[in-house]
Amino acid sequence: MAAQIWGSEKRARRRREISAKIAQMPELHDSKPLPFMTREEKIMESARKLTILTEKMGQIIDPTDPAELYHLNNEVLGLEGNPMALHGVMFIPALSAQASDEQQAKWLPRALRREIIGTYAQTELGHGTNLQNLETTATYDLATQEFVLHTPQITALKWWPGNLGKSSNYAVVVAHMIIKAKNYGPHPFMVQLRDEKTHEPLPGITIGDIGPKMAYNIVDNGFLGFNKYRIPRTNLLMRHTKVEADGTYIKPPHAKINYSAMVHVRAYMLTGQAIMLASALNIATRYSSVRRQGQIDKSQPEVKVLEYQTQQHRLFPSIARAYAFQFAGAETVKLYEHVLKEMKSGNVSLMADLHALTSGLKSVVTYQTGEGIEQARMACGGHGYSMASYISEIYGVAIGGCTYEGENMVMLLQLARYLVKSAALVKSGQSSKLGPLVAYLGVKSEPTSLIDRIPNSGFTEYVKTFQHVSKRQTLKAADMFFGLMEKGEKREIAWNKCSVELNRASRLHTRLFIVEAFVRRVNEIADIRIKEALTDLLHLHVNYELLDIASYALEDGFLSASQLDYIRDQVYLYLGKIRPNAVSLLDSWEFSDIELRSVLGRRDGNVYENLFKWAKSSPLNKTDVLSSVTQYLKPMMEKARL
């Protein structure tokens, strides 16, 4: 199963080998539990481990393999981030995709050797979503052949970029490019921020940390202002766009090609989310098979809480989602790598499809991951609320994904644009022009669903039902939009008035894609036992997801009440079937105790003794009487007693 999750036997084996090596290197372990550290201590601890990793990486992993590097980071540095999180996730991808060969030769080796630390600085205090209204300018000075970066007012300060505040000395900065008073829109520039020897900010640069956040606090998300700060013309990233010495602008082959670093993260973050969801579920499910509370049969001893159907219903559909996201994520990364290769050689024809797909997936996956993690926390009762479970930290980090790389509602609306264009093709009889991801929009469906009507139909009737509801909602929302325009509403106003319905279409389309990716994977599996276990999970997935969106299929009578009863029964049937495999389905992800950082989720199940040990190690327990008591509470009580 680990081979299915991680992509191959070899990958799963390598992960095990890497974990085993890390277990033997105490210098790479947390020196004390992270929840007992201050933010400053955590940042120091992370930098300490990162430095050792840089020295010893070659002994542990193949540093050229991104999957191994990702695993190493997760184990050693953890999900709260590290001083170079954005360096790997966005800075290097931005240079790789947008810098010319010459620029790459100059900067990439230095970045890969970690001579410099970089980030991606785009969002500003006043604008994040609406890139056209960013305020930072890069004005070309023909006389010196330099760009002058400037922050015209406080809202133009770069705000949020990870590791910008304290760690990075370089950044890819997105600024509006102005040449001879003409604004060419947002473009990426390579900018040195700090002196390489002293790490002091360079003259003309104002920079710092934006303060503590809900989670992800090892990352120093930062602010950055420029005061007429000059960089050479050749620091504009010039793979696709060029500015010649005389100010001549050569436009890129696609208007949004400079957005590729965002698409990169949107594609890669899906498996990251699956891992966070599976981690939280691993903790909750292991704990649920240790925790005994109450009886089902009063004549029997207390049961493990995992025996309760409500507990299974809370956890198991999310286990299915974690697998589904991992499989859909793997497909998306493959597509991304293909499109990136094509893009580098000038073929931009697949960019719109990839943008639409990743926009929808990013939104649905992060939202459902957040839901699943929060349910996992609640499933642990009181101990879930303790940082000893570590679930609240996983939750805080995961839901950051609902916001970064494009706020979820906004990204769903991006997919909706693509769906509405596709609907227009269907309506004008041009279904043959639909791309493979939306071809179902042009296919006539049966009048009613055949779920529970055809024996041995596998998952086909489920997929058809998802297709039906997605198609119906897309065409309905598109009709609403076109109808408003026909009535004379301006395009943008009509769009806003339909946007809730449009986003519903985007979610349904994306959920269909996730179901199909899961089905595709199960169909590929040869090992009969693995196929069986995943088929059970897939049954739970399709039935649970369909129940969740049943109103769409009921309102036009595509599903009947009796079919809904069947679907509900199937959910209960598969909860029971999955119960014996539940812990194994999560243990198959092979997270080590070091990586999970959870007292509740310990592999050995020795929870109570270790919770007590953990509590005793709280800094508050260093002394029996705190100074808050001697200074304030004791005098207050004494005064009250007089």
Ligand SMILES: CC/C=C\C/C=C\C/C=C\C/C=C/C(=O)SCCNC(=O)CCNC(=O)[C@H](O)C(C)(C)COP(=O)(O)OP(=O)(O)OC[C@H]1O[C@@H](n2cnc3c(N)ncnc32)[C@H](O)[C@@H]1OP(=O)(O)O
């Ligand atoms: C390994 C990774 C794992 C885990 C990650 C862990 C940690 C990382 C943590 C945090 C990192 C976070 C980083 C950031 O957040 S960086 C900042 C991200 N910011 C955003 O995402 C901003 C969102 N906004 C946008 O993307 C755009 O503003 C928006 C697309 C909403 C609109 O852009 P614009 O105003 O320029 O477009 P329009 O003029 O409206 O035209 C839209 C038109 O363009 C098409 N389009 C848009 N984007 C793309 C694209 N990327 N590729 C292709 N096409 C694109 C769009 O579809 C429209 O087309 P059409 O409908 O034909 O007009």
Ligand SMILES: Cc1cc2nc3c(=O)[nH]c(=O)nc-3n(C[C@H](O)[C@H](O)[C@H](O)COP(=O)(O)OP(=O)(O)OC[C@H]3O[C@@H](n4cnc5c(N)ncnc54)[C@H](O)[C@@H]3O)c2cc1C
């Ligand atoms: C943990 C974290 C890490 C980050 N890292 C980076 C980084 O490394 N580099 C970087 O540059 N940025 C980074 N960001 C910033 C991030 O990309 C932005 O916060 C994000 O893109 C959302 O933009 P915003 O904050 O402007 O939200 P806003 O756009 O102000 O959103 C506020 C509300 O308005 C709604 N809204 C906005 N526009 C529309 C619209 N057109 N239609 C409908 N509704 C709309 C949204 O849906 C939302 O409900 C990070 C953010 C976080 C939380």
